[in-house]
Amino acid sequence: MQTTLFENFQIISYSDQIKSIPGGYILTGSNVSLEFEGTPQGYYRHGWQSWGLTAWLDPQFQLPVQKPTLLHLMQTDPLYVNYLAPNGAWLGAVEFEDGNILLLGALGLEAHVALHGDQTRSDAAQLHGWYDAGPGEWFAAFGREESVFTAYVNLLGQRFGKTKKGKSPRVWCSWYSLYTAIDEQLLYRVFDELGDLPFDVLQVDDGWQVSVGDWQPNAKFPSGMEMLAQKIKTTGRKAGLWLAPLIALESSQLFRTHPDWFLRDTDGSILSAGFNWGEPFYALDLTHPAVLEWLAALMKQVRAWGFDYLKLDFLFAGALPGQRYQNMPREAAYRQGLKVIQESIGEDAYFLTCGAPILPSLGLCDAMRIGPDVSEEWENYRDARLLYNPTTPGARNAIRTTVNRLWLRPLVHTDPDVAYFCSLQNSLSIDQKLLLQDLALVCGFKATSDPPQWLSETERNQLYAFLESNPVVERTGRYTFSLDGREVDFGPAMMLPEAAKGLDALASVVMGWLGNQGWALRLFDQQRKRALQKKLKDLYKY
Numbered sequence: 001m002q003t004t005l006f007e008n009f010q011i012i013s014y015s016d017q018i019k020s021i022p023g024g025y026i027l028t029g030s031n032v033s034l035e036f037e038g039t040p041q042g043y044y045r046h047g048w049q050s051w052g053l054t055a056w057l058d059p060q061f062q063l064p065v066q067k068p069t070l071l072h073l074m075q076t077d078p079l080y081v082n083y084l085a086p087n088g089a090w091l092g093a094v095e096f097e098d099g100n101i102l103l104l105g106a107l108g109l110e111a112h113v114a115l116h117g118d119q120t121r122s123d124a125a126q127l128h129g130w131y132d133a134g135p136g137e138w139f140a141a142f143g144r145e146e147s148v149f150t151a152y153v154n155l156l157g158q159r160f161g162k163t164k165k166g167k168s169p170r171v172w173c174s175w176y177s178l179y180t181a182i183d184e185q186l187l188y189r190v191f192d193e194l195g196d197l198p199f200d201v202l203q204v205d206d207g208w209q210v211s212v213g214d215w216q217p218n219a220k221f222p223s224g225m226e227m228l229a230q231k232i233k234t235t236g237r238k239a240g241l242w243l244a245p246l247i248a249l250e251s252s253q254l255f256r257t258h259p260d261w262f263l264r265d266t267d268g269s270i271l272s273a274g275f276n277w278g279e280p281f282y283a284l285d286l287t288h289p290a291v292l293e294w295l296a297a298l299m300k301q302v303r304a305w306g307f308d309y310l311k312l313d314f315l316f317a318g319a320l321p322g323q324r325y326q327n328m329p330r331e332a333a334y335r336q337g338l339k340v341i342q343e344s345i346g347e348d349a350y351f352l353t354c355g356a357p358i359l360p361s362l363g364l365c366d367a368m369r370i371g372p373d374v375s376e377e378w379e380n381y382r383d384a385r386l387l388y389n390p391t392t393p394g395a396r397n398a399i400r401t402t403v404n405r406l407w408l409r410p411l412v413h414t415d416p417d418v419a420y421f422c423s424l425q426n427s428l429s430i431d432q433k434l435l436l437q438d439l440a441l442v443c444g445f446k447a448t449s450d451p452p453q454w455l456s457e458t459e460r461n462q463l464y465a466f467l468e469s470n471p472v473v474e475r476t477g478r479y480t481f482s483l484d485g486r487e488v489d490f491g492p493a494m495m496l497p498e499a500a501k502g503l504d505a506l507a508s509v510v511m512g513w514l515g516n517q518g519w520a521l522r523l524f525d526q527q528r529k530r531a532l533q534k535k536l537k538d539l540y541k542y
């Protein structure tokens with residue numbers, strides 16, 4: 001069916017069915033397209049999972065394929081990573097000269113949007129949306145950016161639901177200072193030193209487990225997990241724990257005992273879902289009844305230990321394309337698994353998803369990481385420029401994607417990752433640190449990993465004030481906000497690097513190749529661990 005939409009703007013829609021609703025139209029079809037005249041100024045690209053690049057791009061700019069390819073499954077939507085035209089997961093939008101935008105957004109799962117030119121006319125283009133698994137509904141809207149996204153997110157809320165929790169807790173998380181070097185002694189010490197800093201949750205991140213897949217405490221936690229949770233609770237806070245329950249490392253007991261529980265490639269071999277911790281890891285098949293049973297038991301175990309804030313990470317693995325026990329679309333399989341997890345966690349605990357496919361997680365969690373990891377540096381030259389990888393840790397990458405996903409706020413607590421306050425071993429400028437802090441205030445989700453011992457008195461006071469502050473946030477532009485009347489501009493984080501040229505292009509090929517070598521990633525991992533040990537020794541005199 002072909003209809004002209006939006007009175008003051010000629011957009012031809014090709015879809016099976018069209019219904020007008022306040023603020024836009026609902027289109028139905030497995031393939032829909034909105035054809036418009038004129039050259040768009042910008043294209044809104046929406047990344048598939050938490051870490052995936054989300055930004056307004058120049059539609060003329062050919063986004064380089066990020067490297068290394070070995071990490072595509074864990075950093076991108078592997079189905080579309082090589083797609084040439086501007087494209088993104090579930091939704092896409094174009095911006096016109098007058099500042100109005102045209103949005104096409106899926107209201108269901110397994111959907112993708114791209115900006116295509118018209119082969120026969122140079123002045124016409126289309127926002128083209130398709131469902132991978134049969135027909136579904138779309139929302140089409142034209143107008144001011146904020147009202148268009150608000151209308152879209154409201155419709156998503158009706159279909160997927162939203163968190164029932166009020167405010168998000170203030171979190172101290174062990175990752176961005178101690179990384180995997182955590183042990184019982186060190187954490188107990190940090191917990192004691194936090195004193196009266198107003199945190200609601202102390203969250204233990206990666207490093208406590210025997211292996212990714214084997215969720216028992218390792219030798220660095222001899223007193224066990226119940227004691228750890230207990231210790232946190234005696235400080236008057238909730239105990240938080242990180243797990244990556246949908247994946248298992250090659251060397252884990254889980255993977256070795258249950259190879260039949262994992263997602264397979266079309267050729268029947270077990271599909272590697274990525275490479276981290278110095279080895280490949282694999283994805284659990286969420287359509288396998290034994291896997292769901294195991295997951296439910298794991299969640300109940302963690303809750304029984306006493307943890308009531310769970311950060312579940314690397315969740316994208318549950319929605320990767322592949323062969324499943326039961327033939328089911330990938331995101332539907334994920335959502336079914338996440339529901340089992342959510343029910344086993346129970347409503348009285350707080351559930352944060354990370355590395356999670358965005359739409360399929362809505363309504364089933366309280367908070368969602370909406371950008372990649374931060375780090376103690378603004379941008380890493382190798383990653384940004386040579387690998388063209390906007391998903392690796394770095395303050396700029398995190399701010400860019402997070403700010404462009406703030407429209408999700410009505411449905412889920414939006415976690416921008418941690419803010420830093422300490423100057424020790426941190427190359428962020430004061431302004432860059434402030435941007436991260438202000439982003440946390442805009443998101444309404446405050447977290448840090450700074451151990452109190454690393455903070456000067458002034459820095460500790462700043463952290464205290466940050467945790468206590470509750471500014472009135474007003475959006476004044478796409479990247480600008482007013483916090484209690486103070487202007488904040490996230491613009492400096494938005495720019496993407498230029499594609500590598502000249503010598504850099506050569507270095508890019510070499511680095512891309514290296515990044516695909518297991519041994520190189522392992523070496524890199526070891527080097528990072530050594531540097532961390534040295535840093536902790538310096539800082540903690542251990």
Ligand code: 9PG
Nearest residue numbers: 074075175205206242276313354373391
């Ligand atoms: C623990 C960490 C922290 C962090 C998570 C996640 O693309 N990557 O290679 C990649 C690796 C790790 C990662 C993010 C991306 O970090 O976001 O907060 O919990 O795991 O290992």
